Amino acid sequence: MSAIQRIRQGAAAALVVASLGACAGNQLGNILGSVLGGGAQGGGAQSGQLSGTIRGVDTRSQQIAIQQSNGQTVPVYYDNQTQVVYQNQNYSPTALESGDRVTARVQANGNNYYTDYVQVDQSVTGNGTGSSSNVQMLQGTVRQVDRRNGLFTMDINNYTTVTVTLPYNVSNADLNRFNMLRSGDVVRFYGTYLNASQIQLRQFY
Numbered sequence: 001m002s003a004i005q006r007i008r009q010g011a012a013a014a015l016v017v018a019s020l021g022a023c024a025g026n027q028l029g030n031i032l033g034s035v036l037g038g039g040a041q042g043g044g045a046q047s048g049q050l051s052g053t054i055r056g057v058d059t060r061s062q063q064i065a066i067q068q069s070n071g072q073t074v075p076v077y078y079d080n081q082t083q084v085v086y087q088n089q090n091y092s093p094t095a096l097e098s099g100d101r102v103t104a105r106v107q108a109n110g111n112n113y114y115t116d117y118v119q120v121d122q123s124v125t126g127n128g129t130g131s132s133s134n135v136q137m138l139q140g141t142v143r144q145v146d147r148r149n150g151l152f153t154m155d156i157n158n159y160t161t162v163t164v165t166l167p168y169n170v171s172n173a174d175l176n177r178f179n180m181l182r183s184g185d186v187v188r189f190y191g192t193y194l195n196a197s198q199i200q201l202r203q204f205y
Helices: 002-036 172-179
Strands: 046-058 063-067 073-077 083-086 089-091 101-109 112-122 135-146 151-156 160-165 186-195 198-204
Touching: 046 073, 046 112, 063 101, 160 186, 172 198
Parallel strands: 073 112, 083 112, 160 198
Antiparallel strands: 046 063, 046 101, 063 073, 083 089, 101 112, 135 151, 135 186, 151 160, 186 198
């Protein structure tokens, strides 16, 4: 009898695990369907569009937090291949600001989301509502210029290397100045620190 009981208990445990797995699979499918606009059932990668408001950019883990209209905030991974486009200009994902309205092309695999393209529908700074606090006068030597993503790296105080990104509402004069930058140039500008190694340009001077 004890052997039969063990067999029955084992079968019951296996049934419970299978049921939990099925529930988890259905729940994940429902989440993906909700985020990506439906149709995300079953295994494999799913793709779609995600629209919402930027709530933050984590440059360390390379994640963008996008809040949907229903209040759900979705973390989306990006990498150096991710394009951010605003008014036909390319920018780095680090140029995204809290409050920007975006539509991202998203791929889902498991419970992770990744975007290779983000369209900025409405810029918080482009509307003149962005914060101008903590603007500093900065100076450094240009190391590299990435015109595709609208950024450059430079050395400050001869030992600290930072990345400077262009804002969405960059003026024509500043854009022309950026396009003329070369490695070794000394630049002076007003900027805002996004973190210890990222600065957003406000204006060249």
